[in-house]
Amino acid sequence: MTSSGITHDPAPARLAVGIVSAGRVGTAVGTALERVGHLVVGCSAVSEASRHRARTRLPETEILPVADVAARSELLVLAVPDAELASLIAGLASTRAVSSRTIVAHTSGANGIGVLDPLTEQGIVPLAIHPAMTFTGHDEDIERLASACFAVTAGDDIGYAIAQSLVLEIGGEPFRVSEDMRPLYHAALAHGSNHLVTLVVDAVASLRAALEGQELLGQELIGDDPNGLAERVLQPLLSAALDNALRRGPAALTGPVARGDVDAVATHLRVLDEVDPHIAAGYRALSLRSAQRAGAKPELLDMLKDER
Structure with a gap:
């Protein structure tokens, strides 16, 4: 003043x-x-x-x-x-x-x-x-x-x-x-943004493997370049999932882990391992965390913890 x-x-x-x-x-x-x-x-x-x-x-x-x-x-x-x-x-x-x-x-x-x-x-x-x-x-x-x-x-x-x-x-x-909370703040952002990129890139690679060689007549070939069919398939799904997670929290979780479908998750792990064992390992780790969030039944948790 x-x-x-x-x-x-x-x-x-x-x-x-x-x-x-x-x-x-x-x-x-x-x-x-x-x-x-x-x-x-x-x-x-x-x-x-x-x-x-x-x-x-x-x-x-x-x-x-x-x-x-x-x-x-x-x-x-x-x-x-x-x-x-x-x-x-x-x-x-x-x-x-x-x-x-x-x-x-x-x-x-x-x-x-x-x-x-x-x-x-x-x-x-x-x-x-x-x-x-x-x-x-x-x-x-x-x-x-x-x-x-x-x-x-x-x-x-x-x-x-x-x-x-x-x-x-x-x-x-x-x-x-606050000064003492800066490391935790930074960890939260890195966990969300950086790991999201890895998750999406792994999902794109897996979907490309599922679609390659089955292109419809006149459709672009499945390749390694970005912005292709795999990305277009995933974009609305992932955008909706992100929006739901930010708006509704853990209640937005859907899919076989949320349902406790042990057989489906085991099948996912098997086919992903055939594409890339590293992608399968990432799926296992994230599925275990999702199962913990969802309060999944013990059989699913035990299966995800068992990496043999």
Whole structure:
């Protein structure tokens, strides 16, 4: 509150933003911030792929060394892989490249603001702002940000207000994750998104094996390229299953495991093993977890636990 009685937004209407580095996440966030009036004044890019991404998504932004990006920034976004974050922060702190009172936000899901301590000790405002979204490097990344939820962790109420304002500006939904809960939060997202990809790819491979050589006259051949018949068969089924799970929880579970059909599950394991033993092993593990969720009868649980 100022002497005039006007309350100012904790996040200025226009910030000079620096991006380290110009990867899938960094350039998507930079583009989203520019669209709402902030100015990306510099980004770092080492590989040719990241330099191309920077030139394409942020054509007016100068590609600079990390220290120069930091020196120009009022908001410095550290969008590097988790394994590189701590060493990047240590380097910025040792060279005192970041001015005090700079807002420094990293996009790591696994980390809170503790990893920023070397810079926090030098007077920066630490934020952890993680978009709960997968990034492909394509144009849809930027559009998806506008409907994504963002996990925010900050050191105080002012930090939370800044993080919330930034997320709301680009159309996202902020939610708070405490420092000690960041690893569990990240594990939940990785379990859901990464393992979903593996599950779907295994299902596609199995369905291709079931359909290959039986194409109708004039129908495309079953092959290894994506977006084929197997994917089209699975897409509405998997979309409905995902929607049902998110809307109805465990009650959405259907199929032979939910029914306790031991013979059907045993048959599935046998035919999947003929296609790929690794797919069969994945089916067994997920069926056991599904059976536990469904409170299945002991015979099914025992069969799934027996891997002989």
